[in-house]
Amino acid sequence: MAKDTTGRLHVTVKSGGKRKLSSKLWLERQLNDPYVAKAKAMGYRSRAAFKLLEIDDKYRLLKPGMTVVDLGAAPGGWSQIAAKRTGAVDGKGKVVAIDLLEMGEIPGVTFAQFDFLDHDAPEKLIVMMGGRADIVMSDMAANTTGHRKTDQLRIIGLVETAAHFAGEVLNPGGTFLAKVFQSGADAELVAQLKRDFATVRHVKPAASRQDSSERYVLATGFRGQQQPLSRGE
Numbered sequence: 086m087a088k089d090t091t092g093r094l095h096v097t098v099k100s101g102g103k104r105k106l107s108s109k110l111w112l113e114r115q116l117n118d119p120y121v122a123k124a125k126a127m128g129y130r131s132r133a134a135f136k137l138l139e140i141d142d143k144y145r146l147l148k149p150g151m152t153v154v155d156l157g158a159a160p161g162g163w164s165q166i167a168a169k170r171t172g173a174v175d176g177k178g179k180v181v182a183i184d185l186l187e188m189g190e191i192p193g194v195t196f197a198q199f200d201f202l203d204h205d206a207p208e209k210l211i212v213m214m215g216g217r218a219d220i221v222m223s224d225m226a227a228n229t230t231g232h233r234k235t236d237q238l239r240i241i242g243l244v245e246t247a248a249h250f251a252g253e254v255l256n257p258g259g260t261f262l263a264k265v266f267q268s269g270a271d272a273e274l275v276a277q278l279k280r281d282f283a284t285v286r287h288v289k290p291a292a293s294r295q296d297s298s299e300r301y302v303l304a305t306g307f308r309g310q311q312q313p314l315s316r317g318e
């Protein structure tokens with residue numbers, strides 16, 4: 086339990102190795118968060134936009150004319166950045182985005198609402214892309230059940246599925262960027278990525294809350310064996 090500024094107690098629920106804040110503490114944190122204020126001022130849909138901005142400023146991933154897939158895109162901060170930096174806003178690049186939730190229209194972004202874990206999701210994405218991708222990025226976070234082991238397996242299952250999809254659709258030299266959580270459960274994933282990409286690293290942007298175990302795996306220089314696309318090629 087935690088005390089707020091008025092001295093009242095708030096319950097924090099432990100879930101999947103993370104502590105979920107009570108709604109009052111969550112609201113307080115949002116109101117005091119400089120990234121939330123900055124996102125609002127700059128017209129970004131989410132504070133998450135700054136995580137991608139920071140990663141991209143450092144590693145120069147997004148380039149004009151690229152095709153980018155944004156998995157778990159809502160409310161759309163990452164898609165906004167990708168559309169701008171690939172030139173998709175001006176019809177040069179292409180940004181394809183999906184989410185379980187609805188997402189308001191973003192110029193230059195092709196969005197569809199469906200579950201990435203649906204068996205036909207890869208095929209639907211390939212049709213939306215109309216070819217291969219240069220970057221597959223995933224900020225997806227699986228809903229937590231509160232059972233630590235189950236939650237870790239769900240999180241890692243989601244990112245492994247995203248990595249498998251990336252391996253199917255990336256152009257040579259392509260990039261995979263995905264949210265993972267610091268649990269040590271991603272060792273197998275990292276080993277697989279090291280086989281298929283020239284460089285694999287974990288990154289923790291400043292905009293990612295320091296009290297969160299969230300971090301990102303960034304794999305660049307795709308060199309895996311290319312299979313024919315099931316559609317679109």
Ligand SMILES: C[S@@+](CC[C@H](N)C(=O)[O-])C[C@H]1O[C@@H](n2cnc3c(N)ncnc32)[C@H](O)[C@@H]1O
Pocket residue numbers: 130131133134156157158159160161162163164183184185186199200201202224225226227228
């Ligand atoms: C942290 S938010 C993404 C924020 C986003 N990157 C931005 O910049 O606004 C995670 C998103 O992943 C989505 N998500 C989780 N599991 C998913 C799945 N299986 N398929 C599609 N979207 C999923 C959630 O609905 C949620 O909107």
